[in-house]
Structure formats: C-alpha cells, structure tokens
Amino acid sequence: MxxxxxxxxxxxxxxxxxxxxxxxxxxxxxxxxxxxxxxxxxxxxxxxxxxxxxxxxxxxxxxxxxxxxxxxxxxxxxxxxxxxxxxxxxxxxxxxxxxxxxxxxxxxxxxxxxxxxxxxxxxxxxxxxxxxxxxxxxxxxxxxxxxxxxxxxxxxxxxEVLPVLVKRLRSGATVDAALAPHRDHPQRPLLRAVAEEIGRGERLRAAALAVCATAAGRVQALATSMHAELREMQHRHDEEVLGDLLRLDHSTAQAGRMADSIAVLTGARSGRRWGRPIPVESVLRGALGRIGAYQRVRLHNASTAAVAGFAAEGVMHALAELLDNATTFSAPPAEVHVYVEEVPAGLVVTVEDSGLGLSDSWLRRAERAVSAESLDLTTLSAGTRIGLAVVGVLARKHGLQISFRPSARGGTGVVVLIPQQLVTHPATAPAPLPEPVERAVERAGGTGPRPALTPARPAPAVPAAPVAPAVPVAAPVGSAGSAPVAPAVTDSGLPQRRRGRTMAAAAPAAAPAERPARPDGASAAARLGAFRRAALPAATATAAPAATATAAPAAGAPNPAPAGAPAPAEGAVPVQDTPGARSAADPASDASPVTEKDFR
Amino acid sequence: MDSNSSEGRDPRPSGRTPLRRTADNALKIVVVGGFGVGKTTLVGAVSEIRPLNTEETLTSAGEGIDDPTGAWGKRSTTVAFDFGRITLSASQVLYLFGAPGQERFWFLWDRLFSGALGAVVLVDTRRLADSWYAIDRLEHHGTPFVVARNNFGDPTHTLDQVREALDLPPEVPLLDCDARDRESGKQVLIELVRHLTARVEAETAGTPAAAAAPVLEESTP
Amino acid sequence: MSGRGGNTDGRRVRPGRDDDPDRLYTITRGRSRAPENAFDLVTLIVAEREPASGMQSEHARILRMCEAPTAVVEVAAELALPVSVVKILLGDLLEAGSITARHPRFAPNKARLPDLDTLKQVLHGLQQL
Structure with a gap:
C-alpha cells in the first residue's frame, strides 16, 4: 500500500x-x-x-x-x-x-x-x-x-392398375365402372384423373372411328346401290351409252373400295356379303374391277373352285389392294399377271408384276404389315401402307397367308393362300346339253307345248298378261285439270285415235333434231337424258285415263270392266290431252320422216 | 297338229332347249302393246321355249309399273323385251319379241325392229290408247303390222268399232285373239305373214305399198 | 373343266339386283363396243371348238351353249348379260375362230320386205305348229 x-x-x-x-x-x-x-x-x-x-x-x-x-x-x-x-x-x-x-x-x-x-x-x-x-x-x-x-x-x-384400367375403358366401361375395383387405392384421385383423361381420349377416338365407320358405311351403301342402278342401265342401253356406264361403274367400284378400306381400318363390317360361294374367277374379277389399272392385269385361271360367300368379299378386297400395289409398282405398259393354283392347303393366288422390284427391307416391312398381330393405325402413312394394312386386317380375319418375294418376272411376287376351309369345289360336270327342240316337242305330243305358262296363273277374269298392272285409279286425279279439251270418243265409246298425233306430241320440235340419228358419243348422253325426260312424262301419260274419266264420265260407261277387274281405264287419253303430257317427253324421238337407220 | 296335247306338265324343259343343228336362218316378229295387254302371254303361248328375257321386272310383276310417282329412280320400270322361239323348219327359226309399246321405250325398238318381218300390235279395248304410240310409230316407219285385240269372253265392241277408233286403214288386218291360246296366237302370226306376203306381192307387181289393201280382205279370215 | 359348268342356272340372277361381283367392264376387259354390225339379235351362233382350259368362263359357256345353234339374244338371256356385252364376247370368239355366225338371211338394210320364199316357209312352218 x-x-x-x-x-x-x-x-x-x-x-x-x-x-x-x-x-x-x-x-x-x-x-x-x-x-x-x-x-x-x-x-x-x-x-x-x-x-x-x-x-x-x-x-x-x-x-x-x-x-x-x-x-x-x-x-x-x-x-x-x-x-x-x-x-x-x-x-x-x-x-x-x-x-x-x-x-x-x-x-x-x-x-x-x-x-x-x-x-x-x-x-x-x-x-x-x-x-x-x-x-x-x-x-x-x-x-x-x-x-x-x-x-x-x-x-x-x-x-398393373393402369393397363387393366385402360383395357376396361377401351372396352367401353365407364370411368366409374373401370375404377370400381380400385375404390380403396391410395392413388385413387390420380387414377381417377388418369381414367377420366383416358376415358375422354377413348371416347374421342371411338367417336372419330365411329364417324369414319358410319361415313364409310354410307358410301358403301351408296356404291352398292349405284352399282345396282348402273347394272340395270347397262342392261337397258346399247353400246352408245354402255361405254359411259361402264366408266361410271368403274369409278363407283373404286370409290367403293376406298370406303371398304376405311370400313376395314375402322373395324366396321365389310361392305357386303355374298349369299353364295363365289367362283374364283369372279373373285379375281371382282378384285380387278376395283382398281384403276385393271386393264393391265391378266388373269390365268383354270380353277372352278369357289370362295365361301362369307369370305368372298374380304378376299376380293385384299386381292384388290394387292393388285393395286402391283399395278402401281410397275409402269403402265407392263402387265401384272395373276395365277391361280389349287393346292392341298387351299387356293394359291400369285400376283406378279414386272416392275422395278422392291428392296428386301420393303418386302420384310410388307410382310410384317400383312401379318402383324394387330393393326396400328398410327403407322399408316403412305397409300401403299394403307393398302397393306387393309390386307393385313383382312388376312387375319380370314386366315389368308400372304408372303412377298422377288418375282421371276423381275418385279415383286405376292403369294396369297386362301385356306381350304374357305374353298368349295362345285360339281364340275357341266349340265348335259338338253335334247334338241324337235325331240322335246315331239315327245310332248307332237303338237308342241301347251300354251299355259304357269298353272298358278290367275283366272281369266283378269287379262292374262302377267304384268297386267292395276291401273292407278286414284293417283291421276291431280292431272284431271290438265285435260284442256274433252276427249274424242267414237260412237261406240272408244277413244278416237288421230293418226300420228302421239308421235307429233312426243316430238313436236324433233324433226331437225332427228337427223343426226346416231352420232357417236355425243348422242349417248342425250339419249340417256332423253330417256330420263321421257320416263317421267310417260308416267304422267299413263295416269291420264282417269283424268279422261273425270273429264268425260260418259266415256267409260259403255265398256264396263269384267267382273273382278280393276276399274277400267277405257276412257283413254284423248288426243288433245296427250300433248300436255308428252310435250316434255323426249324431243329426240322421231317425228321426222323415216330414217333408214332407225329401222335398218 | 292343231290340238294341244296336255300331259299335265309343261313340256318345255326348264333348261335351255337347243335348236336343231341345221338351223341357219332366224327371223323376227315383234309384238308390241301397252303394259299388261298380254304380250308376254302371247309370246309364251306360241313359243317352244319358256319365254326368256334379257331383263327382268325389277318390282314384282304388275305393281308399280305404271305408278305415276315411280317413274324414274324408283326402279319400277321393266325395260326388257321378252322373247320366244318357234322352230319353223330344219333351217328356219322364228323369234318373237314382246316389247313395251310406250314411247319411253322407243330406244329398244331400234334393236328389236332391226330386221324384223313385221309387228303384231296387241290391244285391249279397255286401254286402247296405250297402243296409239306403237301404231303411229309403225305407220311412220312403214313397218308391216297387224292389230290383234286380246279378247276373252264377249267383246263389248265390234272389230269395226275398234278399227274406227284406232283409225286403221282398211289394209291393216285387225283380228281378235286370245293371247293365252296357242292356236289363237298362231293365227295372229299367220295373219301377219299373209299380210306381208300380200304387200310383197303388191310391191313386186309394181304397185306401192298401198296396193296391199285388196289383199287385206282375203287375208282376214 | 374350265369355266363354271355347274352353275349355269344358278347364275341366272336378276340383273337389277347387284348380286354379282363381276362388273361388266371386267368381263369385257374395258371394251364397250362390239365389232360394227357383227351380230344381229337373232344371229345364230355355232361353236366350232370345245372350251379350252383357262378360258374366260363366259367364253367357255358360250361355246358349250352353242354346240347347237343359238341366237345371240338367247346367249344373252342365258348368261344374264346385256346383248351388247355378249356381242363383244362373241366377237372375241369369232375372231379366234371358235365360233361361226349364221346371220339372218333377210337382210334388213337392203330390202324393206322379205322375199316371198321366206314368207312361204314361215307360213308353212306356222301352219305346221
């Protein structure tokens, strides 16, 4: 301190x-x-x-x-x-x-x-x-x-879950139904979301396919009825119109094939069914008729076998696609040859083109396309592949075996085996030629055949003609007013004909038009048109008798119908009445002096 | 040879009946008339084969054919001609064609009338006007023809009345027939051939077609 | 052997109903016209050959059918084909020499009326019926 x-x-x-x-x-x-x-x-x-x-x-x-x-x-x-x-x-x-x-x-x-x-x-x-x-x-x-x-x-x-779910949805189950087994699944919301999405997609897909299939079906139906109509017309008209009709027929057949292809790819039913076995020649020609370049295809067939009706359409369609490919792959003058061979396993149809030939990879791809397990629409792009995909579907459906190989002709060869179970062999013996007429007639009693055609023919009260139409009595009322003048009737009550009037009426202005009686081509359409024009008024004309009856009731009186017969149309169209009904009719009809050509 | 033998069956085979191998000349006669007048019946009555046709009625026979509403597009038209055949001799065979007489089928006529001997116009007095067009057309082309009234039972009109109504020139034969009856049909055909013969004879005699008139009288039985 | 012998009648279809897969243009191979005036409706066709194997079935049927003389119109009815199509097929056979054609002697274009001989034969034939 x-x-x-x-x-x-x-x-x-x-x-x-x-x-x-x-x-x-x-x-x-x-x-x-x-x-x-x-x-x-x-x-x-x-x-x-x-x-x-x-x-x-x-x-x-x-x-x-x-x-x-x-x-x-x-x-x-x-x-x-x-x-x-x-x-x-x-x-x-x-x-x-x-x-x-x-x-x-x-x-x-x-x-x-x-x-x-x-x-x-x-x-x-x-x-x-x-x-x-x-x-x-x-x-x-x-x-x-x-x-x-x-x-x-x-x-x-x-x-596990989704594939089953998708499968259910694809097979048409509702989302709820498809989810039912997964009620307690921990990921239920996820599953539901997925399922709804898939369900929507599936509905969309199904709707799109259904639309395509429906449209295809309608086109098929149209093509079929057009074919029937065309065939009818082909029977009715001669060469002048026939060429045009055949061209239309051909176009229709090709359009029909497109529709058939869409139908096949969308899983719809095939276009038509044949109620009988179709001979292989007809199968080949049925296929041929559906492609554009059918005239370049040569058929070599000696088989009389037939393809079962239920499969014939599919076989034809498949062959058409293959023929179409073959003609597409070979340049126009080159021919495509089709051979048919009967083998124990069935019928072998070989399509050979002499085109450039196709690469191995193409052949393999083609073979895959026609034999793959199932159709995958997403792989379709080029026209060829569409055709092959169609062939694939049809081949699987009918058990056709199809293989591709290089052709001895230099191009590609397609071998189609139609399995035996689709093939029938009709009795080959041709019907024996019936005996010549004289013997048949002699045997019948020497005086010739009986006139009666059918025992069941109705009693003679009705005119014997098998096509005797019931004269439409009620229908023509509407045309009554169109009768401008009272009908001319003879004293005996029969309608009075005036010479030449029907032809004059049918072709009032036809005289000049008649001259070029049958020029090639140009008149074909005109004739067709003429027929169409004529068809309608003709119907009107046949309706006219009743009109007459209305206009002059007395006319029908003297000639009552036989018992049981339909109301008589006896007061037939008066001359004055016909122009109205017929003026619209075919103007090309001959009113001109006799043309040599007409009668030859 | 005149009577029909009836053995209870149609002796005409259902299949084809071939001609004699010697047949080498075929002739044609056309039967025209309105629908239902009996053309097919007439052809069938005289034919040695079942009548064939190159087209069939697309609706069932007799319905809708003349339906005014079904003219085009309703497929109710018969377009065909049916035909029958008569063997005349070892070499001659006659084909009979039944053709609809309406003007809407005129396009068929060229085919049918080409080379035909002549025509039979079959009429039904209840529908006499149906035949007008056919008669007009035949007259127009100068085709020889006879008119046969398909008649069964008592006729209401005399043939003269029918001739008057049809305004037929006197040289055109007009006769009654029963289209179902073979013999009757045969007589119609014979009448036509006689008429033809008269015309040919008249022509060879240097007289134009009109000169057939006197022959007519004799050819009408 | 060739063609379809057994179904001659089976193929008698109603032409208006389209129940035949053969389109006519495939039968005629695209042709729509027969040789000009080659055949009349009643030209009688006579086969000169047997049908050959591999022949188009219509040709074969025509040859079989025409072993006895047969009119064109009958052939058409039998084949259920239009007359004009049948004429085309007959033209093929005629060209190949497989058939001969017996044309009607009454040549319609030359004379308007038949000759008396013919008429006499017809009359006689009809009276014999």
Missing part, C-alpha cells in the same frame, strides 16, 4: 539545493525583514511591535533554521524516500506487471470464460443441430421409405 504515495516522492529527491536556497532566502528575508521591521517598529514607536518583529524574526530565523534542518532531514528523508521510492517503484512496476498480468489473466480468464460460455452455447447449438440433423435424418429415412413405397405403388399403377 506504499505505492499510493510513491508518485509524490520524485520532487523530494533533490531538496538540498532548493531547501538551501529557500532557507537562505528565508534567513536573508528574516535578517533583512527582521531589523527593518524592528527599526520601523521602533521608529513608529511601537516598541512592542519592534519586539514582536524581532521576535518574529528570531522566531522566523529559528523556523528557518529548523526549516533548514527539517529540510535537510527532509532531504535525507527524501533520499531515503527516493531509495524507497525506487524500490517502491520497482515493486510498483512489479506489482503493476503483476497486476497487469493478473488483469490479463483475469481478462484471459474472462475471455476464456466467455469462450467457454460460447463454446457451451455452441455445443448446445451443435447439440441442437445434431438433434435436428438426427431428426432430419430420421425424417429423410422415413421419407425415403415412403418414397420407396410410393414408387412401388406407382410401379404397380403403371404395371
């Missing part, structure tokens, strides 16, 4: 000089000031003061002396003190150092402590983190497990 005084010790180390000076100054001051003060006091009459001053001076001197000694002592002391002070300083320094050390130590300790605290906190934090990490790890593990489970579930969805 000494150090507290030590800083003050410094100035006291050198007291001697200063002390002596101060003592000297004080003694001098006392020596001077004392006598001066005593004298002054004596001068001023103040003895006491002088005494006092003297006393003070003496005292002062004593004090000074004492002060000096004191100062000396103080100096010594000071020195001592200085020594002490040095020591003390050293001590102090040491102490300071120590103190500093201590402070430092203390600070260190504090820091350490802080550090420790901090470390503890860090530790705590670390622990916390660890805990968190542990928790996290646990969570991750749990998650991983969950994910594994989920993946498994998803895998199951992909591998």
């Amino acid at each position: 000494t150090e507290t005084t030590s800083p003050d010790a410094g100035p006291t180390r050198r007291p001697d000089v200063r002390t002596r000076a101060v003592v000297a100054a004080a003694a001098l001051l006392a020596a001077v000031a004392g006598p001066v003060g005593v004298m002054r006091a004596f001068d001023a009459g103040r003895p006491l003061t002088a005494a006092a001053v003297a006393a003070v001076t003496v005292l002062w001197l004593i004090a000074v002396r004492q002060a000096g000694s004191a100062t000396e002592r103080a100096r010594r002391l000071e020195l001592e003190l200085g020594r002490w002070e040095g020591e003390s300083m050293t001590a102090l320094v040491v102490a300071g150092a120590a103190r500093q050390a201590e402070t430092a130590a203390k600070a260190r300790a504090a820091a350490a402590e802080a550090e420790r605290d901090e470390a503890g906190a860090a530790l705590a934090r670390a622990e916390e983190q660890a805990a968190a990490a542990r928790a996290e790890a646990a969570g991750a593990r749990a998650q991983a497990e969950a994910e594994r489970a989920e993946r498994a579930a998803v895998d199951r969805i992909a591998d």
